[in-house]
Amino acid sequence: MFRLARAPDLMLAQHWINLLQQAGIACHLTGQHLQGVAGEIPVDQCGPDLWLEHERDRDLAMRLIEGDAGDQSGSRSHWCCDSCGEWLEPQFTVCWRCGAERPA
Numbered sequence: 810m811f812r813l814a815r816a817p818d819l820m821l822a823q824h825w826i827n828l829l830q831q832a833g834i835a836c837h838l839t840g841q842h843l844q845g846v847a848g849e850i851p852v853d854q855c856g857p858d859l860w861l862e863h864e865r866d867r868d869l870a871m872r873l874i875e876g877d878a879g880d881q882s883g884s885r886s887h888w889c890c891d892s893c894g895e896w897l898e899p900q901f902t903v904c905w906r907c908g909a910e911r912p913a
């Protein structure tokens with residue numbers, strides 16, 4: 810098992826799972842059930858995490874989910890830093906990790 814990425818929210822995580830499964834990539838989601846425990850566990854400490862069955866699928870999987878993120882580049886959607894690959898909240902215009910500006 811290979812941990813590919815942590816999704817910014819559960820809906821997107823499930824969307825990614827669908828995308829990857831359509832491409833024939835074996836993948837799993839963890840942490841999705843914990844989010845139902847409102848107030849008990851901070852959401853940012855329990856996933857959802859996207860796992861691949863085989864690490865060799867990593868490059869294709871990343872292309873799929875990054876390409877998908879590019880399709881919804883509205884001002885309110887999460888975005889992926891071009892420089893370091895960090896996922897960022899919609900309200901940020903600069904990557905907190907490496908300082909790169911949000912792609913247009």
Ligand SMILES: [Zn+2]
Nearest residue numbers: 890893904907
């Ligand atoms: Zn960055």
